[in-house]
Amino acid sequence: xxxxxxxxxxxxxxxxxxxxxxxxxxxxxxxxxxxxxxxxxxxxxxxxxxxxxxxxxxxxxxxxxxxxxxxxxxxxxxxxxxxxxxxxxxxxxxxxxxxxxxxxxxxxxxxxxxxxxxxxxxxxxxxxxxxxxxxxxxxxxxxxxxxxxxxxxxxxxxxxxxxxxxxxxxxxxxxxxxxxxxxxxxx
Amino acid sequence: xxxxxxxxxxxxxxxxxxxxxxxxxxxxxxxxxxxxxxxxxxxxxxxxxxxxxxxxxxxxxxxxxxxxxxxxxxxxxxxxxxxxxxxxxxxxxxxxxxxxxxxxxxxxxxxxxxxxxxxxxxxxxxxxxxxxxxxxxxxxxxxxxxxxxxxxxxxxxxxxxxxxxxxxxxxxxxxxxxxxxxxxxxx
Amino acid sequence: xxxxxxxxxxxxxxxxxxxxxxxxxxxxxxxxxxxxxxxxxxxxxxxxxxxxxxxxxxxxxxxxxxxxxxxxxxxxxxxxxxxxxxxxxxxxxxxxxxxxxxxxxxxxxxxxxxxxxxxxxxxxxxxxxxxxxxxxxxxxxxxxxxxxxxxxxxxxxxxxxxxxxxxxxxxxxxxxxxxxxxxxxxx
Numbered sequence: 001x002x003x004x005x006x007x008x009x010x011x012x013x014x015x016x017x018x019x020x021x022x023x024x025x026x027x028x029x030x031x032x033x034x035x036x037x038x039x040x041x042x043x044x045x046x047x048x049x050x051x052x053x054x055x056x057x058x059x060x061x062x063x064x065x066x067x068x069x070x071x072x073x074x075x076x077x078x079x080x081x082x083x084x085x086x087x088x089x090x091x092x093x094x095x096x097x098x099x100x101x102x103x104x105x106x107x108x109x110x111x112x113x114x115x116x117x118x119x120x121x122x123x124x125x126x127x128x129x130x131x132x133x134x135x136x137x138x139x140x141x142x143x144x145x146x147x148x149x150x151x152x153x154x155x156x157x158x159x160x161x162x163x164x165x166x167x168x169x170x171x172x173x174x175x176x177x178x179x180x181x182x183x184x185x186x187x
Numbered sequence: 188x189x190x191x192x193x194x195x196x197x198x199x200x201x202x203x204x205x206x207x208x209x210x211x212x213x214x215x216x217x218x219x220x221x222x223x224x225x226x227x228x229x230x231x232x233x234x235x236x237x238x239x240x241x242x243x244x245x246x247x248x249x250x251x252x253x254x255x256x257x258x259x260x261x262x263x264x265x266x267x268x269x270x271x272x273x274x275x276x277x278x279x280x281x282x283x284x285x286x287x288x289x290x291x292x293x294x295x296x297x298x299x300x301x302x303x304x305x306x307x308x309x310x311x312x313x314x315x316x317x318x319x320x321x322x323x324x325x326x327x328x329x330x331x332x333x334x335x336x337x338x339x340x341x342x343x344x345x346x347x348x349x350x351x352x353x354x355x356x357x358x359x360x361x362x363x364x365x366x367x368x369x370x371x372x373x374x
Numbered sequence: 375x376x377x378x379x380x381x382x383x384x385x386x387x388x389x390x391x392x393x394x395x396x397x398x399x400x401x402x403x404x405x406x407x408x409x410x411x412x413x414x415x416x417x418x419x420x421x422x423x424x425x426x427x428x429x430x431x432x433x434x435x436x437x438x439x440x441x442x443x444x445x446x447x448x449x450x451x452x453x454x455x456x457x458x459x460x461x462x463x464x465x466x467x468x469x470x471x472x473x474x475x476x477x478x479x480x481x482x483x484x485x486x487x488x489x490x491x492x493x494x495x496x497x498x499x500x501x502x503x504x505x506x507x508x509x510x511x512x513x514x515x516x517x518x519x520x521x522x523x524x525x526x527x528x529x530x531x532x533x534x535x536x537x538x539x540x541x542x543x544x545x546x547x548x549x550x551x552x553x554x555x556x557x558x559x560x561x
Binding site for chain 2: 005029031059060061062063065076077078079105107108109113115117135136138145146147148149159160161181184185
């Protein structure tokens, strides 16, 4: 008799368990990152006089623009290619742990906004591999979220969100971005 | 005696349950979207005479091209940066719910085809955040599928497919794209 | 008495099972690809004299560059748009199974490195649909991994890694890339 009652209890439990495992994966997803990292990268744009130090250059511009001075209208239409050092702190002269490589395009006439497609390429003792990013960067916001769209090596199949913050901005030649990477898919 | 038999039954059940939870996630994936949305966006390309209304501009072109007229050979090589209003219906003058920002490149000599990298950036009462897209756009097809490669804010970690349809095309200055977004990964 | 003991055993089992189903999905992910494919694609860059055969063209360049000759400094800043035939073997003249369409940007001054955003667009009896790629391509490495960031049609919602190998390189006009695609998310 007691055995029968416990049996019933167990079947109820099993049913409940079975339902909970059938819930779509979506419901069980957690927004706790599986990996978090902070990096800084440093962009020195070519202005006609800094060929040696420049890490980026204008390679496309609208009719009214040119290749050495970011154009008016909030640089709308300027396309910049970059190969920027990545550091662990905000010091341009710290030993780089990798390179941020890709492009950004200023894409709005009435406010500073850019679209980014780039990778963090690591080659340090700590990390090997790459993280790929894409997304809109409304520069005037204190923080901007872009997507981690994939990764290789140590970051195999990564997905997540990166939060960009302008950490320094000097004239139209140098800027430094703090990048808080939160991965929500790790393999 | 009865207790033993029920014990056996329960173990069999447990084994079965255990197997079913081990099935690879892939098999349980459904192609039913977790979110579907329809938007329109409107592109007015700069042609030298419409600086005020233009929402996009040619910023790269092949040797035989220029920055104010889309080039011959099906515009092959023309790179266009855009910041286009997004509306809920097909009226250019409806209140925008966000901006479509990024670029397209015409990339085929013998037919109209483009490659797109852009974001929908929302800032309405209904939606905050961004959806990031990439993919090939064979313009002459009635419908073309591109990838939703990520999202932020309300669209945190989104993935899916967007179907583009040319809803209007006026000369080489204005076009309107209907965009049916189906997300299959929602968080 | 025996029934009680077995009850305890079952509850322990249930607890264990319940814990194991709560393990983050990440742990159960396998690095065995769900689909593997090998393709070659062929790039013939426009140099001012090969308009008929060229499959790609320079459409952006830094101040010191131009649109018909890849620039010095390891082509830093040259942006190339391409529409390249995809073949199943390494023969340029084999029947194409699709087109590789998109762009690459040389993005480093002291070594050949590029950033790629492109799609494989298939239209063969074997495959319909597209695979979208993004990532850094450090050309001097024998193999380079980029991300499969999405797919459509036969490759609906695909994610994975593609390994690029330079299979041939002739002057600065022709190159052939072997592309080993491994998908780890198939739907």
